[in-house]
Amino acid sequence: MKVAKFGGSSLSSAQQLVKVGNIIKHDPAIRFVVVSAPGKRHNDDYKVTDRLIDLAIAQKNGLDMEAIQADIIGRYQSMVDDLGLDQAIITSFKLTLNKYLETLKGNYPRLLDALKSCGEDFNAQLITAYFNQLGINARYISPLEIGIIVTDEPANAQLLPESYDLIREWRNQDELLVIPGFFGYSKSGNIVTFPRGGSDITGAIITRGVQADIYENFTDMSYIYSAHPKMIDNPHPIAEITYREMRELSYAGFSIFHDEALEPLYQVNIPVMIRDTNHPEIEGTKIVASRDNIKEYPVIGISSDEGFTSITLRKYLLNRELGYTSRLLQIFEDQKISIEHVPTGIDNITVVFRTRQLTRPNQLNAIIHEIEETLSPEWISVEDDLAILVIVGEGMREVTGIAHKAMTALALEDINILMINQGGSQISLFIGIKIKDQEAAIRGMYQQYFG
Amino acid sequence: MKVAKFGGSSLSSAQQLVKVGNIIKHDPAIRFVVVSAPGKRHNDDYKVTDRLIDLAIAQKNGLDMEAIQADIIGRYQSMVDDLGLDQAIITSFKLTLNKYLETLKGNYPRLLDALKSCGEDFNAQLITAYFNQLGINARYISPLEIGIIVTDEPANAQLLPESYDLIREWRNQDELLVIPGFFGYSKSGNIVTFPRGGSDITGAIITRGVQADIYENFTDMSYIYSAHPKMIDNPHPIAEITYREMRELSYAGFSIFHDEALEPLYQVNIPVMIRDTNHPEIEGTKIVASRDNIKEYPVIGISSDEGFTSITLRKYLLNRELGYTSRLLQIFEDQKISIEHVPTGIDNITVVFRTRQLTRPNQLNAIIHEIEETLSPEWISVEDDLAILVIVGEGMREVTGIAHKAMTALALEDINILMINQGGSQISLFIGIKIKDQEAAIRGMYQQYFG
Known part of the structure; x- marks a missing residue:
């Protein structure tokens, strides 16, 4: 049983969602999908999360919010249109944004956290609708419902250990569960975002909670390489790397993962696969507790x-x-x-x-x-x-x-x-x-x- | 103007003293001689200092002291005999030992320091007598008279800074001054020995005090070598080495000097020459503030x-x-x-x-x-x-x-x-x-x- 997490570039457009749908359809072992907010479609594009932050700042400073809201909704609208999904979902997104803007007005740190969560939250709902349209028995589940319970300081969520027991309850579920990354709920019911690691950390938490065999982390990179491709042409791709090696490399510019994101898995020795949404046929790099090819590759x-x-x-x-x-x-x-x-x-x-x-x-x-x-x-x-x-x-x-x-x-x-x-x-x-x-x-x- | 210090093996017998006398006669630049206690003449021999410690322990524990005293006096007696010096000096040594044993009875730490000082003190007196016999205008001077003023804790003498001013007064002296190493006097008049570095530290203190150009340290080694002769046959002899290099090497087994002994000289950049009493024709190793042959010997x-x-x-x-x-x-x-x-x-x-x-x-x-x-x-x-x-x-x-x-x-x-x-x-x-x-x-x- 696997947990799959898809990064922002894998979920930036309808074209990308089609690839994700194919991956899910062809791998029934994937039972949980963790979702990022839509990333950039091209270099000059904006990330939805950045526009959500702009929205919070605009309200705080009494600036015009309409164009920003249009940018945010526009990204989801184009996916709904291109995939032929029910328009009602867009209405519900607008209602959610307005609800946060009204109820959290004057409470900037909470507003910021709530708005930031929408990037992932809306995307999870949209993707669930698309999966259902594909005939996949999928269900959106919020971090509150699945049990991601965190501390209450805005933008600095720390997972409470009891979360793992709550999440484990969802282990044997018939439906494919689709979970938005990047945030949890505090015991007082507030939305609180993780300080770093974003959706990666949600993916790791879910993987550990449901005791999956593997955490597949889909981005737009096929491998971790033995040296940075900016300095070395066609560097050697790494098949297996240990957690500790990954951590030492990520310290010095290998920034596929925020290293804190791996901690929940490191502690229980569940392997992580680096996968490429655009090339699902490539096996990718496996992050493991220990590897067998040390004589062949003493240096990774x-x-x-x-x-x-x-x-x-x-x-x-x-x-x-x-x-x-x-x-x-x-x-x-x-x-x-x-x-x-x-x-x-x-x-x-x-x-x-x-x-x-x-x-x-x-x-x-x-x-x-x-x-x-x-x-x-x-x-x-x-x-x-x-x-x-x-x-x-x-x-x-x-x-x-x-x-x-x-x-x-x-x-x-x-x-x-x-x-x-x-x-x-x-x-x-x-x-x-x-x-x-x-x-x-x-x-x-x-x-x-x-x- | 130079200060010369002679180690225990250079002063262990009449035969060795003859070599020392020749060195002094042939180098009028040496104006101060610092003296160790007699060392071993052969592998099974005893050091006089060790027997002096035995003497203090024997008195403390009420054991027989006669054989120990005979060992101590015997070493000086044989040198007096071999060199044909006045026997009166031996009588004065016996009196000094007995004085300490009587006046410091029951005060073991002070007794120990006073007895330990005799090894160097007697040797300085004996060597002065020999120098005079050779026609050298030499004079024994005690650490008290020359101004080595130290803190009062037994066996842990620390030089008081005003000592340098007192010692400087003796800079332009007609007589060759012969100073026993290893101890100073506290302001309360007690003999106090240095915790480590022994006579080397006295030599460095005198050198700095009289602002000599060079401190010549005579032992039975001609050079400092680039590796330990126990591990490498005929290792490369070092011509020049910096203080800092010497310190790093002495840390790891190069034990010619106790490293604290060099500190007074390091601070004023006076060079130290490693000299061999048995081979005064060899130039030896020079310890300096900076050396010029770095390109040739980047590693020393x-x-x-x-x-x-x-x-x-x-x-x-x-x-x-x-x-x-x-x-x-x-x-x-x-x-x-x-x-x-x-x-x-x-x-x-x-x-x-x-x-x-x-x-x-x-x-x-x-x-x-x-x-x-x-x-x-x-x-x-x-x-x-x-x-x-x-x-x-x-x-x-x-x-x-x-x-x-x-x-x-x-x-x-x-x-x-x-x-x-x-x-x-x-x-x-x-x-x-x-x-x-x-x-x-x-x-x-x-x-x-x-x-």
Whole structure:
């Protein structure tokens, strides 16, 4: 038994819905469908969710809402027209929008959440109508009815654990259930959206709740690749990848999934399939708890990311000062800055963090000043031109020579290494280099691991 | 103007003192001589300092002291006899020992410090007498007279900063001054020994105080070598090494100097020469603030050390938890354990520390329990079979391919890498491997860097 989730691009037009209908008709194992809001049909298109946010802002500021509402309804209208569905559904969508605009007026955070939920909610209803027209015994079910019970803070829904028991009740259902993604209901009856992960997280929650065998995640990508197609032509497609590998790669720019979305499944070891709505014949990438082809592919993927700052300090006999590392890290914690890496020498220590966390004016100066006050380093240096290469693979534990290949690539390209970090769980190797060397490094490393 | 310090093996017998006398006669630039206690003459010999400690213990426990005293005095007696010095000096040594044993009876910590100081103090007096016999205008000067003023806690002397001003007064002295190493005087007039670094630290203090151009440190080694002679036959001798390189190497088994001994000189950039009493014709290794041959020798030395424990923990989405690193390190700080390295992955973190710091029963279990309580990892693992390779060189910043050579050596030897760490100051690269792979790794790396 499977749960299938379809992303925004898979549900952006009648043409796409026809593909989805075919997939469902040909795979009776799919018993639950989780639905995103309509995505872009082409580059210049809008996402329905973005227009719903515009609508909330317009009401808050007393601006004209008519054109925005027309854009939103228009997207569903064209699908209803193209698929020949009953027009009554459009009337009901309009009524829902107006109801939220009236009842939640003056309560912007709740209005925003309610309007945002409409993108997925309307799409789930529309798709159910289309499935029924195809002769599929499908039924729309709201997150409230199926049991997605969440905390009450607007735009920051956290699933309550009892939800899984409620959802499990729907496990043996004759009808195909169609569930809108992206939101749940709080115990006070409010619609609350998830902070991140969107429909992916709903799909994972349903999968875990009904104890499905597989979670099929349909988007417009056939595979996860071993390197970013922007840097490598026709990169090697990944057949199987572990959750932990996926997480390490998604950290550095592999953004198919928001990584929190996978957490509910990681904990119960249900595999995820990456599927392509436009190419359902392709098997896709399977995300699993452990994989068998580690000897063949000790490294599963390579990646790189920018936007890091590193602060290095040096002090003779620093290593003798008990607790200097935790005193240093405390400074960053006080500034609400998450640390990525802490490479150390004997008398020096480097702290690497994502630059975007510096949000206050002069925050970097304040941090440096605090370090100087607390630790009196004799030398301190800041590097903001830093890219971090990530080599990921469960095979690092067992297969020797992995780091050697990365270093060979960098030596051949004459690239200077600013930092190296490989932790004890031996699943990833991080190498800091200058941003300008990033592409040559990835190309060289790809050649070493997959060439 | 130079300060020369002679180690215990250089001063262990009349034969050795003759060599020291020749060195002083032939180098008029040496104006200050710092003296250790007599070391071993052969493998089964005793060090005078160890017998002095035995003497303190014997008195404390009411044991017979006569044989111990005879051992101590005997060592000086044989030098006096062999060099034909005035026997009166031996009488004065006996009187001093007896004075301490009487006046400090019942005050063991002070007695211990006073007796320990005799090893160096007697030797300085004896050597002065020998120098005078050679026609050298030399004078014994006690740490009290020259101005080595220290804190008062027994066996834990810390130099008071005003000492340097007092010592500077002796800068332009006609006589060669001979100073016993290893102890100073507190303001209450007590003899207090240094906690570590012994005579080396006295030598560094005098050098800095009199603002000498060079500190010559005479032992029985001609050079610092680029790898340990126990692992590599005829390793490359180092001509110049920076203070920071020396410190990183001495961390991992290069134990010519106790690293704290160099600190007073590091701060004022006075170079240190490693000299061999048995081969004064050899120039030796020079420790400097910066060296010019970085292109030729980007790596100056390689080393390895055992006795580490690593604790690795893993938790999905750990990286999202603000401050988890400082919470983790706080646990070690609370246990008074200094951390060596903190390599990190996305969802895992490793803490590496020296195992000898685990001194209480079940301390490791207590740490693991505390980590589980504080951070709820899903997986935790302890590795106590860990050796750490250290590749050191100021050239790492400028020359590419350094890490590549280390990885090539390890790949050729099929050695699994447990951890890699290179910090932002780029002077050292740390690689964790199994202890069994240590020798093969050092041999392979030596071939890469110096072969």
